[in-house]
Amino acid sequence: MERKRTFRDRVKKVGPGAIVAAAIIGPGTVATASHVGAKFGYALIWALIFSIVATMFLQEMVTRLGVISRKDLSTILREEFSNPVLKWGTIVLIISAIVIGSAAYEAGNIVGGALGMVAITGLPSNVMAITIGLISGVLLWIGKYKIIERVFIGLIFLMTISFVLSAIVIQPDIMAILKKGLVPTVSDGNVLFIISLIGTTLVPYTLFLQSSTVQERFKGEKDLKDSRFDVILTMTICGIISISIVITAAAAFPIGTGIDNPSEMADQLKPLLGSWAKYVFAIGIFSAGISSSMTAPLAAAYATAGALGWKKDLRSAKFRMVWMGILLIGVIFATLGYDPIQLIVFSQYANGLILPIIVLFLLFAMNNRNHLRKHVNPFWMNLITSIIFLMTITLAFLSFDIL
Numbered sequence: 001m002e003r004k005r006t007f008r009d010r011v012k013k014v015g016p017g018a019i020v021a022a023a024i025i026g027p028g029t030v031a032t033a034s035h036v037g038a039k040f041g042y043a044l045i046w047a048l049i050f051s052i053v054a055t056m057f058l059q060e061m062v063t064r065l066g067v068i069s070r071k072d073l074s075t076i077l078r079e080e081f082s083n084p085v086l087k088w089g090t091i092v093l094i095i096s097a098i099v100i101g102s103a104a105y106e107a108g109n110i111v112g113g114a115l116g117m118v119a120i121t122g123l124p125s126n127v128m129a130i131t132i133g134l135i136s137g138v139l140l141w142i143g144k145y146k147i148i149e150r151v152f153i154g155l156i157f158l159m160t161i162s163f164v165l166s167a168i169v170i171q172p173d174i175m176a177i178l179k180k181g182l183v184p185t186v187s188d189g190n191v192l193f194i195i196s197l198i199g200t201t202l203v204p205y206t207l208f209l210q211s212s213t214v215q216e217r218f219k220g221e222k223d224l225k226d227s228r229f230d231v232i233l234t235m236t237i238c239g240i241i242s243i244s245i246v247i248t249a250a251a252a253f254p255i256g257t258g259i260d261n262p263s264e265m266a267d268q269l270k271p272l273l274g275s276w277a278k279y280v281f282a283i284g285i286f287s288a289g290i291s292s293s294m295t296a297p298l299a300a301a302y303a304t305a306g307a308l309g310w311k312k313d314l315r316s317a318k319f320r321m322v323w324m325g326i327l328l329i330g331v332i333f334a335t336l337g338y339d340p341i342q343l344i345v346f347s348q349y350a351n352g353l354i355l356p357i358i359v360l361f362l363l364f365a366m367n368n369r370n371h372l373r374k375h376v377n378p379f380w381m382n383l384i385t386s387i388i389f390l391m392t393i394t395l396a397f398l399s400f401d402i403l
Helices: 007-012 016-024 027-040 045-069 073-079 084-121 125-142 145-169 174-181 191-199 204-217 221-252 264-308 317-335 341-365 369-375 379-399
Strands: none
Touching: 007 221, 016 045, 016 145, 016 204, 016 221, 016 264, 027 084, 027 191, 027 221, 027 264, 045 073, 045 174, 045 191, 045 204, 045 221, 045 341, 045 369, 045 379, 073 084, 073 204, 073 264, 073 341, 084 125, 084 204, 084 264, 084 317, 084 341, 125 145, 125 264, 125 317, 145 204, 145 221, 145 264, 191 379, 204 221, 204 264, 204 341, 264 317, 341 379
16 A cells, blocks of 8 residues: 655656746746836736646646656647548647747747856846856756756755845845735736736747656656645746745835846845845846756747647757757847847747637647547536636737737
8 A cells, every 4th residue: 555645756857847937936936027027116026926827737638648658748739630621730839939038038038048157147138148057957967867857846945045035135125025915906007017927938849848847857647746735836936936036026126116127126226135136136037047047948849740730759860950949049138248138028928829729729738538538627627717708818819909
C-alpha cells in the first residue's frame, strides 16, 4: 500500500510549473506591473489576480492533457484534423504564432536581463546581452531536463526573494490594498492596462511548454495529483511576485507617475535598503530576463516538434536548430541596439489573435475521451473555460480596436 504523500513530498516533485512561472515573469511582466503600479496605485491588483487564476485553470488542463495522454498540445492539435487543409492550416498557425511570437519576445527578454546585469556590473549592455545569450545557450545545449528544471527553480527563488523583499521594505498600506486592489473597476482610462496585465500572464506559448515539460517530470495517472499541486503552487508564487512588483511601484511613486524603466524603482528603495537597493531589484530583473530568454526558445522548439511530428528530444539536431534560431535572433536584436518594443507589440497582437483559438481547441481536446479517458473536463470546468474563452475573444477585439 502506497503511503500518503505529504506536502514536503509534493514540493519535491515541483518542476514544470516553475519553468512556466519563470516564462511568465519576464521583463515584460516586470515593466508592465511596475508601470501599472506607478500609474494606478493598487487599483488593478484584482486584474492581476483574475489573470493568474485563469492561467491556473488553463495550465491545469494542459498539464492533465500531457500527463494522461503523453502528448503535448501541438501534437494533439495536429492530430485533431484528418483534412489536409485544416491539418496544415493548424500547423502553420502554431508555428507562425508561437515561433515568431517567441522570437519577438526574445529580444526584449535578453535586453531586460542585460538591464539587471548592467546595474550590478556597470558593463555595457551589449556585452551583457551576449553573456546572457551564451549562458542560456549553454544550459539549453546540455540538454538535460533535470538541470534546466533546477535552474528555473533557482531563478524563481531569486525573483521571489528580490521582489517580495522590495514590497515588504517599502511598507505598503495594507488596508488600501484590500479596499482598492480587490474591487474590480474598469474605465476608459485603465482598460488597456487591464489588457496588458492579463496579456502578459495569459501567454499562449506557455500552454505548449507546460504540456511538453510535464511529460519529463510526471509519468502517468498516478502522478496527476502531484502535477496539479505543481501548477497551483507555482502559479500562486507567480501571482505573489507580480503583485509584489505592483505594490512596490504603487508605494514608491505618486499615483499617475510614468515609469520608462523598472530599474527606476531601485532609486525609490534606497532610503530603505540603502546602496543595496539597486542590487536587490537588479537581481530580480536579471533573473526575470535570463529565465524568459531560455523559456521562449524552449517553447518554440517544443511547439514546432509537436506540430511537425518530430521527436521531442532536447539533444536532437532539429530541436536544437529551432531554439538556437530563436536565441540567435534575440541576441542580434539586443546587441545591435534595436528597440524591441515594436517586436513585442507585434508578438502581443499575434498572441491576442491566437489565444482564443488555442483556448477553443483546448476546450475540445479536454473533452476527447480517446485522449483523456475518464479525465475529461467536468461540466464546471467546461463552464469556466468557456468564460475564459469569451474573455480572450473580448481582449482580442479590444486589442484590435474592434470594440
